[in-house]
Amino acid sequence: MKKIQMVDLSAQYEKIKPSIDKAILEVIGNAHFINGPEVTSFQKDLEEYLNVKHVIPCANGTDALQIAMMALGLKPGDEVITPSFTYIATTEVIALLGLTPVFVEVDKETFCIDVNEIEKAITPNTKAIVPVHLYGQAANMNAIMEIAAKHNLFVVEDNAQAIGSDYHLTNGSVVKTGTIGHIGCTSFFPSKNLGCYGDGGAIFTNDSELAQKIKMIANHGQSVKYHHDVVGCNSRLDTIQAAVLRIKLRQLDNYIDARRAVADYYDAFFGTMKGVKIPFRADDSKHVFHQYTLVFEGHNRDGLNEYLATKEVPSMIYYPIPAHRQKMFASFGSADTQLPATDWLTERVISLPIHTEMQEEQLEYITNCVAEFLNN
Numbered sequence: 001m002k003k004i005q006m007v008d009l010s011a012q013y014e015k016i017k018p019s020i021d022k023a024i025l026e027v028i029g030n031a032h033f034i035n036g037p038e039v040t041s042f043q044k045d046l047e048e049y050l051n052v053k054h055v056i057p058c059a060n061g062t063d064a065l066q067i068a069m070m071a072l073g074l075k076p077g078d079e080v081i082t083p084s085f086t087y088i089a090t091t092e093v094i095a096l097l098g099l100t101p102v103f104v105e106v107d108k109e110t111f112c113i114d115v116n117e118i119e120k121a122i123t124p125n126t127k128a129i130v131p132v133h134l135y136g137q138a139a140n141m142n143a144i145m146e147i148a149a150k151h152n153l154f155v156v157e158d159n160a161q162a163i164g165s166d167y168h169l170t171n172g173s174v175v176k177t178g179t180i181g182h183i184g185c186t187s188f189f190p191s192k193n194l195g196c197y198g199d200g201g202a203i204f205t206n207d208s209e210l211a212q213k214i215k216m217i218a219n220h221g222q223s224v225k226y227h228h229d230v231v232g233c234n235s236r237l238d239t240i241q242a243a244v245l246r247i248k249l250r251q252l253d254n255y256i257d258a259r260r261a262v263a264d265y266y267d268a269f270f271g272t273m274k275g276v277k278i279p280f281r282a283d284d285s286k287h288v289f290h291q292y293t294l295v296f297e298g299h300n301r302d303g304l305n306e307y308l309a310t311k312e313v314p315s316m317i318y319y320p321i322p323a324h325r326q327k328m329f330a331s332f333g334s335a336d337t338q339l340p341a342t343d344w345l346t347e348r349v350i351s352l353p354i355h356t357e358m359q360e361e362q363l364e365y366i367t368n369c370v371a372e373f374l375n376n
């Protein structure tokens, strides 16, 4: 059996090697390393795939979130509502910009922000909500957009783990996650569902005015060369990465299907097991399984994590410390925030290997190893 990895990027590459190699060599041959034609082509391809008016490629997902938040014109002290149960980047950029992160509880079923807790956290200083579509499961965007409209708040979706997910709006239309809020952000980190061969990210919006601002901010605040109107940053997607992403975008739906097939296998195995909760799949969205994350109740989660390592089965705890308990945010007094569901999940979640190239014998082995541990 092939060695099991959380993500097997080399096996994925092998299947598209000729086209990837050709595309990379073309960029090297043309030497258009920065802002080459592939960047614009990829931008257009992604706009079409997502059915969104504007895609602005940038250097990574963290930059995408930072630039999105800069474009909203918020001022120091403004509050931004966000889950604590997420990757640190979501919350870090809020503090970096001098804004105040306000951590809100997540739903134990969906792992995403608990929409029943959002309104309690709204104050006169609240300016934005940043939901995260964690592990590939969309947050309850219908409810979030309703709350945002009622309180006149911006919504920035952290779509780094859910690109390609379909979402059913209450008006009956089906849209992609990341295109529902005022701005959507994603990462092309290699292990993401749409990953490049280095760093990359993108920002999406249907608002042309915001798109203009975002473009300027990502490009040193300039709209005309050497005329810098606002303080911006330097955040570009490399041409080589854009060339890779153009090819991989054509595979994205197949990649999502492959991930969902792995999730189906795991679900069938773990679905009937006592004390093991399989991932929730909301009716109104398509789970794209960036991670396959189980919740262990009444079992020794850390023991399982260690046991699997001895069996050469990798497993991960995403994330071992929630944002509100990070020292980074000590000055916000966030450790005193009561987030029992977040703490509860942090102690019980475990993510198993899931990627586009998993083999059935690997899945059989992984599930048997988990069962072995639980039965002992």
Ligand SMILES: *Cc1c(COP(=O)(O)O)cnc(C)c1O
Binding pocket: 060, 061, 062, 063, 086, 087, 089, 090, 132, 158, 160, 161, 186, 187, 188, 189, 199, 200, 201
């Ligand atoms: C990966 C990720 C990011 C950051 O992306 P980078 O490209 O690594 O900067 C932000 N938010 C979430 C939820 C992520 O998973």
